[in-house]
Amino acid sequence: MFDVDTDRTLVAAADLVNTSAGLRSATPGLDQLTTVTQLKDYLGSRDPGMRWASSGADRTQLEKVQHLREKVQRIWSSTPIESDAPVQVLNELLHGVGLRVARGADGEYRAEPVPASKDLADVMTASIATAIQHLVVRDETVRMRTCKGESCDAVIIDLTRNRSRLFCDFGNCANRAHVRAYRARQAAHRKTFSTAREAAAAAAVHSTRHQGALVDTLDSPRLAKPSAAEKAAQIEVPTSQSARAAKEFRDRMRDELMEKREKKSAKKLKKEKKKVKK
Ligand SMILES: [Zn+2]
Structure with missing residues (x-):
């Protein structure tokens, strides 16, 4: 969506926030960043191009990364950013971070952050703060979201072109939402049917398209199987x-x-x- 560095850093930032304790698809998740081993696990699952060396992980760096996570979480919870408070938090993270121009792996010149030190937490802070800054100045912080799933606190970074990502990758938030929407439509259909039966004009109404789902003719009140539209809706939210x-x-x-x-x-x-x- 943006450049490759910004994209993978934003994914890493979302993953970092999601190591916090909280509900994931209605399942309580424990804090996944309480030990140096867990920090190394997190670093080990990064994109290899990120250059966040897990060799630098120790108790001190762990505590600093936990602070970083807390600040990133605070910024994330105020998106889309429309006030100065989250920007102030971002500026705290950017404190001491420099900027230089260098050629990327593709040979193109690119601005890249210069961390305050070579310590792991400083390197992570510089990358993440710069990537979020990228979204703030382009008015794209609406892409930093919280999962729309019921009872889910997971954050997501939407890197789709048309900003269509709504659900996290934990559990099955998307599927559950679809099932709920389908049942709601079924209920609405049943209601429509019983009201219409009372009305004499009901006979005039035949097949009606409602929210993309084919509502049966009023002669038959059943709407049990998922329709083609329901299946299409499933494809709409790929996992x-x-x-x-x-x-x-x-x-x-x-x-x-x-x-x-x-x-x-x-x-x-x-x-x-x-x-x-x-
Ligand atoms: Zn979710």
Whole structure:
């Protein structure tokens, strides 16, 4: 979404916040960052390009990283950022962080943070603060979200083009939300049916499309099986990384097609207007 460094650092920042104790898909999660081993585990699951060496992990660095996590969490909980308080927290993290221009692995020049020291916590702080700063100045902090799942405190970083990510990767928040939405629609359908039966006009109403789900004709009140639309809705919230990539690609194609169509119809409209003038 942004550059490769910013993207992977934002993912690392979200993962760091998610090591805190809290609900994950309605399941209580313990603090996953209480020992040096856990810190090493966290570092070990980073993208290899991140250069956060786990060899630097010790008790002192662990405590500093815990402080870093707390501050990042505070910023995350105030997104989208519209006031100075979270920015002040960010500026505290940026204190002592420098900037230099260097060639990235792709040969392109890039601004990169210079940490206050080579200590692990300082290196992590410099990267994370710089990545969040990137979002703040571009007014993109809406991408720093909390999972929409019921009873879930997990944070997510939405790196999709159309800002469509709503759920975390823990448990099955997305599926549970879909089941709930489906049941709500079923209930709404049943209600519609009984009200309509009382009304004489009910006979006139046949198949009605409601929120993308095909509501049966009023002759039959059943709506038991998930419809094609329900299944499509499931695909709309992909869980695996490859499925997400595929969805992003589909979304992009759709966006481009819509853009083309809009341009076409705008042109047509112009032509028609000209004709009218003549
Ligand atoms: Zn969740």
